[in-house]
Amino acid sequence: MTISRRTWITGAAALPLLSRPGFAQKAAGIVRYGLSAFPPNLQPWVSTGAAAGTVKLLLHRSLVAYDAKGELRGELATSWSIDGEGAWVFKLRQGAVFHNGDPVTADDVKWSIEQIASEKSTAYMRAQFQSFAKVEIPDPQTVRIVTKEPLAVLPTWFANYNVFILSRKSTPTEPIGCGPFRMAAQERGTSIELAAFDRFYKKDAPKVKGVKFIVYADDNLRQAALMSGDVDIIEYVPWQSMAAVESNPRLRLDAVEGPFMCVLFNASKPPFNDPRVRRAVGHAVKRDDIVKAAFFGRGKGLEGVPIVEGTPWYDAKLAHGWNYDPARAKALLAEAGFANGIQATMLATAQYGMHKDTAEVVQQHLAAVGIQCELKLPDWPTRVTMGGRGQYDLAIHGLSGDSNDPDGLTAYLDTSQPANYSRSFNLSAPRTKELMDRGRAEFDQARRVAIYKEMQAAAIEEAPMVGLAWRHQGYGMDRGIRGFANLPGALTTLSGGTLEETSFG
Amino acid sequence: MIRWLLRRVAVSAAMAWIVATIVFLALHLVPGDPAELLLSTGGVAADPSAVAELREKLGLERPILEQYAAFLKGVARGDLGNSLVDDYPVAAEIALRLPRTLELIFAGSLIAVLLGIPAGAYAALHRGGLFDRIVSWTAALLLAAPVFVVGTLLVLLLAQTLRLMPAGGYAQITQNPVQHFTLLALPAIAIAKGLTAIVFRMTRASTLDALSRDFVRTARAKGLSPNRVLVHHVLRNALTPVLTVLGLQMGTLLGGTVLVEYVFNWPGLSTPLLRAVEARDYPMVVGIVLTISALFLLINLIMDILYAVLDPRARAS
Numbered sequence: 001m002t003i004s005r006r007t008w009i010t011g012a013a014a015l016p017l018l019s020r021p022g023f024a025q026k027a028a029g030i031v032r033y034g035l036s037a038f039p040p041n042l043q044p045w046v047s048t049g050a051a052a053g054t055v056k057l058l059l060h061r062s063l064v065a066y067d068a069k070g071e072l073r074g075e076l077a078t079s080w081s082i083d084g085e086g087a088w089v090f091k092l093r094q095g096a097v098f099h100n101g102d103p104v105t106a107d108d109v110k111w112s113i114e115q116i117a118s119e120k121s122t123a124y125m126r127a128q129f130q131s132f133a134k135v136e137i138p139d140p141q142t143v144r145i146v147t148k149e150p151l152a153v154l155p156t157w158f159a160n161y162n163v164f165i166l167s168r169k170s171t172p173t174e175p176i177g178c179g180p181f182r183m184a185a186q187e188r189g190t191s192i193e194l195a196a197f198d199r200f201y202k203k204d205a206p207k208v209k210g211v212k213f214i215v216y217a218d219d220n221l222r223q224a225a226l227m228s229g230d231v232d233i234i235e236y237v238p239w240q241s242m243a244a245v246e247s248n249p250r251l252r253l254d255a256v257e258g259p260f261m262c263v264l265f266n267a268s269k270p271p272f273n274d275p276r277v278r279r280a281v282g283h284a285v286k287r288d289d290i291v292k293a294a295f296f297g298r299g300k301g302l303e304g305v306p307i308v309e310g311t312p313w314y315d316a317k318l319a320h321g322w323n324y325d326p327a328r329a330k331a332l333l334a335e336a337g338f339a340n341g342i343q344a345t346m347l348a349t350a351q352y353g354m355h356k357d358t359a360e361v362v363q364q365h366l367a368a369v370g371i372q373c374e375l376k377l378p379d380w381p382t383r384v385t386m387g388g389r390g391q392y393d394l395a396i397h398g399l400s401g402d403s404n405d406p407d408g409l410t411a412y413l414d415t416s417q418p419a420n421y422s423r424s425f426n427l428s429a430p431r432t433k434e435l436m437d438r439g440r441a442e443f444d445q446a447r448r449v450a451i452y453k454e455m456q457a458a459a460i461e462e463a464p465m466v467g468l469a470w471r472h473q474g475y476g477m478d479r480g481i482r483g484f485a486n487l488p489g490a491l492t493t494l495s496g497g498t499l500e501e502t503s504f505g
Numbered sequence: 506m507i508r509w510l511l512r513r514v515a516v517s518a519a520m521a522w523i524v525a526t527i528v529f530l531a532l533h534l535v536p537g538d539p540a541e542l543l544l545s546t547g548g549v550a551a552d553p554s555a556v557a558e559l560r561e562k563l564g565l566e567r568p569i570l571e572q573y574a575a576f577l578k579g580v581a582r583g584d585l586g587n588s589l590v591d592d593y594p595v596a597a598e599i600a601l602r603l604p605r606t607l608e609l610i611f612a613g614s615l616i617a618v619l620l621g622i623p624a625g626a627y628a629a630l631h632r633g634g635l636f637d638r639i640v641s642w643t644a645a646l647l648l649a650a651p652v653f654v655v656g657t658l659l660v661l662l663l664a665q666t667l668r669l670m671p672a673g674g675y676a677q678i679t680q681n682p683v684q685h686f687t688l689l690a691l692p693a694i695a696i697a698k699g700l701t702a703i704v705f706r707m708t709r710a711s712t713l714d715a716l717s718r719d720f721v722r723t724a725r726a727k728g729l730s731p732n733r734v735l736v737h738h739v740l741r742n743a744l745t746p747v748l749t750v751l752g753l754q755m756g757t758l759l760g761g762t763v764l765v766e767y768v769f770n771w772p773g774l775s776t777p778l779l780r781a782v783e784a785r786d787y788p789m790v791v792g793i794v795l796t797i798s799a800l801f802l803l804i805n806l807i808m809d810i811l812y813a814v815l816d817p818r819a820r821a822s
Contacts (some may be wrong), residue, residue: 040543040784041591049546122555122562123545130624175594188593188601189780190675214674216774218767220657224672228664331728351783381537381785384545400549411550 011239031502034222038215044164044175045116047124053161054235054496055213058194060164060177061145063109064155066494067486068501070153070404075378076165076178077102079141080155082443087146088154094291096139096201098167106137111168113145117359124162144334145489150441153407160402161494180500188469189335190215191376194446207483207503226251226476232504233484235496237474239296247478248341254485257299258492259400260306261290261358262412263466265392267427271344276336277465281394282322283329284369290438294357298474302467304347305413305456306402310491312445313452321460322467329369341370347392350377361397387421397422398471401490406452407440415464429462462479480505506813513809517802524798529576529791533569538787539589540565544575563589578789584793586788587782596794598777603796606773610758610764611688613696613749621701622747625708626740632713644702656695656768663691673770692769696762701753707750718742746792752808756801760794766798 039052044060055066056257063077074080077090096104104187131151136144145154157163167176179200181194192213198205216222219238226234227248237245237253245253263281265272272278287301304319306435333339348359356491363373373394378386386397399422402408411417414436415427435455442448472493477484483501487494532778540559544551560566567575579586585595618743628637647655664672668690676684716739725731763775774793779790 040546045548047546047551052546120558122559124549124551125543126555133788188591188774191778216770218770221660221673221768221770222659225674226666228668228670228672230664230671230674286681311756313800378536380783381542382535383679384541385538388541388550416551420553421545422550481579482506 002302016353017196029504030210030212031208031233031504032214032231033499034225034231035213035215036190036219036222036236037217039054039192042175043126043172044166044177045121045123045125045162047162050493052424053213053493054202055501056164057161057179057494057497058211059179059183060175061096061179062160062164062168063158065159066208066491068487068498070488070491072159076109077158083144085146086150087144089150090143090145092141092143093201096178097199098176099197100167100169100176101354102167102169102176104165104167104178105444106140106143108168108242109143109165110137110450112165114209115166116163125157125160128157134372134431136460150314150443152443153403153405156403156405156408158306160493161497168467181211184210202500203439207498207501213501223476227480230290232481233475233477233502235475237476239294239472241298241476242298242472245474250479251476252481253474253476253480255472256263256488256492257308258468258473258489259398260470261294261301261354261396261398261468262302262306262425263362264387264393264395264397264422265427265463265465265467266393266425266475267415268390268425269281271336271338271342271428272393274336275461275463276332277338277342278466279461280320280332280336280369281366281371282460282463282466284371285323285331285365285466285468286324286471289365290358290361291471293361294354294473295469297352298472300470302469304467305406306401306457306467306470307406307452307456308401311489312449313406313456315456316452318453318456318460318462320376321456322463326369333370341372344371344373345376346373346394346396347378347383347386348396349380349383351380351383352398354471355396355398358398362394364470384421387425388419390410390419390425392425395421395469400493404489404491406455407436410436410440413459413464424464427464429459429464431458432462432464509813510810511524514804515656517806519694520698520802521795521799525580525791525795526573528794529573529787532785532787533572537785538565539563539787542784543590565589570734576788580795583791588783588789589684589786590784590789595788598789599774599792599796602772602774602777604772606759606762606775609689609762609771609773610755611691611695612693613700613758614755616693616697617704618751620697621704622708622744623746625705626712626735626743628705629712629716630735634708637709640705644705647702652695652698652766652770655698656765657690657783659691659695660768673768675770675772692765692771695765695769696758700751700758703754704747704751707747708743711746712739715739715743749808751808752804755802759797759800792804 002308035051037051039055040048042052042056061075063075064072064077067073069268076093076096076263078093080088080090083089092106098104113129113135116123117132118126127218129274133146133148138144143432152176164177170176180197180200182197183196185195186192193210195210200479216225222234223238223241225231242253245251264276267273287303291297291299291301303323304321323447344365346359348355350356359375363375368375386392400414412423415424415429416433432455435451435458438453439448439451442451475486475495482505485498506782541551542560544556545557584795587594624640626642631637663670671688674688676688678685721734721738724734762773763779766773766775778793
């Protein structure tokens with residue numbers, strides 16, 4: 001058979017018709033979302049990462065959640081307050097039902113809290129919830145939580161994507177939630193399909209018939225899938241592609257400064273058991289170089305404790321407590337008795353480019369003040385184990401607070417807690433810890449602000465960790481998508497919850 | 506013959522056991538705790554008591570020899586265990602994904618054979634000609650270009666710029682056959698890229714070799730038509746080494762499609778293997794590696810048997 005030029009052109013013209021998926025999906029009201037990883041599992045209370053969190057936020061509901069501006073709003077609770085005895089009282093919404101049709105009751109709330117706090121629990125909030133003395137049900141629409149110590153931040157704990165209210169009839173393998181969507185289908189490792197729950201307690205949500213999550217583990221492919229119209233929204237737009245998404249007339253980029261990079265220390269031995277040496281590290285690194293090298297300019301230097309700019313706790317002066325000043329760094333090293341320099345090992349991971357790139361920049365700047373670092377770049381699982389055992393002098397890590405409240409940084413700043421890979425090893429920062437504890441127990445907002453500013457000043461001195469850079473976390477989406485919002489600061493990983501309000505414009 | 510066959514099967518089974526044991530032990534020796542990794546996905550460290558609780562639940566606190574014995578007992582019963590991450594049966598995951606990897610390898614090999622053999626034979630017959638020189642250079646280039654570069658370029662050109670094809674993914678053949686083969690095209694081409702070059706070179710070399718043999722001269726001398734000489738005398742002899750190499754390459758691809766599957770989001774067996782190693786999901790890694798090595802051994806066994814059937818000398822050795 002000979003192929004004439006005409007046949008060839010006809011065939012080529014038909015190709016797009018053959019292969020374009022998606023338009024039918026949009027007509028059917030299904031939002032297609034490019035996920036960066038397949039959730040290891042969807043156990044509601046267990047922390048298995050942001051991808052799982054995004055899906056869980058749609059299947060389940062808690063007492064409260066964050067709105068698009070990052071403010072707490074009622075979900076299963078309509079109001080919450082402190083009573084005369086310092087206990088938190090939540091008033092429950094009428095008419096909310098689980099996916100099996102049962103009403104959501106105070107008994108379910110109490111049961112869920114007790115499961116999270118139980119001795120056999122593997123829940124993310126287990127330790128926090130174990131600080132509750134008791135959970136009471138004064139009437140069927142009210143839950144009263146009595147805490148062992150005064151606890152100002154309790155409501156924010158209920159907005160975490162590892163805290164949900166489940167039906168008491170749930171089993172470990174079959175959790176029964178009350179979220180805006182229910183599981184329709186899933187293929188392990190590939191995709192998850194959710195269908196709108198028609199008896200969700202908000203009459204105007206969800207606005208679409210379903211959400212299809214498709215996993216694109218490769219950054220470039222995920223971005224290509226958005227560019228080619230295979231999906232409507234993607235998470236974690238790679239930094240090098242943000243400009244391409246912004247300049248595409250069909251697409252929109254929504255990026256916030258949320259997560260951050262930092263240096264952790266092993267303070268169980270010299271030289272980093274000396275706060276002056278740790279502060280020297282803080283003054284030695286030129287942050288802009290990290291933002292340029294690791295994040296293609298998509299970020300901002302972080303020269304203080306990671307407090308999000310624009311929140312009441314932010315202080316312009318304290319935010320630069322570890323400003324770039326190599327002369328000061330050298331002076332601090334000399335004062336600590338290390339004028340002749342230091343040899344150290346720096347742990348990061350080669351598995352994630354941003355960790356490796358950041359480590360290489362930090363290594364250069366530390367060398368300039370006399371701290372010679374040998375880089376160790378194992379795979380991520382080995383990095384986790386070595387970090388937890390303190391097998392390093394310095395470690396580079398990427399983190400995100402639990403919330404934009406300074407209390408959301410407790411896991412990283414309170415180094416008196418048991419050792420793990422995401423906080424400094426065996427480091428003593430007693431003033432920072434004491435002020436964190438006071439802030440958590442203080443109910444007056446003005447006094448809390450004062451306490452946390454004092455805490456930042458203390459942390460600059462004690463250096464339980466040293467901030468390096470904020471990095472942008474971006475969602476890319478079709479311009480026709482309405483209602484999806486990137487939540488501010490540390491809340492960015494909770495943005496998936498706004499899929500409930502998402503629609504096609 | 507029967508005794509020889511039994512011995513070969515026994516040797517293969519023993520090899521599979523050795524591979525499984527090495528993988529099992531090596532995996533447990535490298536650092537990384539599956540429970541801690543699972544509970545700290547995304548860089549947030551978990552509560553140590555929750556990790557301890559999960560280790561207990563997953564049976565990771567038992568002595569390693571006890572875990573090994575339980576694993577062997579399971580394999581003997583045909584049970585590869587369940588994933589540590591989500592309790593999903595390992596055998597079910599393999600049953601779902603292995604056919605897709607095999608399909609990808611088969612499609613890639615088909616392209617390689619259809620392009621490589623005729624091109625190789627033609628280049629050999631017109632040795633030193635323009636076609637030979639161009640294609641030989643192209644083959645060298647294809648072999649040298651890494652698959653992730655070629656793959657990414659294909660996605661950039663066909664999906665992102667021209668928007669002719671989806672960027673990657675998978676559709677079930679029963680639900681959407683057109684979409685299925687559209688999505689198969691790019692990864693299959695990426696797999697075929699290196700394979701075609703190998704098949705081309707092998708065909709060209711062995712055809713040149715066959716062309717210089719005495720029996721070809723004899724065939725020509727007795728007046729057979731050039732086509733008959735080419736098909737019956739040259740190619741028949743030239744293709745045996747090509748098929749051997751192809752068989753070996755297909756075996757290697759069983760575990761070597763990782764990059765292609767990753768770049769094109771093809772949900773075959775490589776992606777779960779990679780994810781399982783990252784998560785230190787012991788049963789999943791061991792199950793998949795055991796399956797791949799068993800298949801590899803099976804291919805070898807079949808080849809041995811075929812050789813033995815064809816050539817009695819192989820049986821004696």
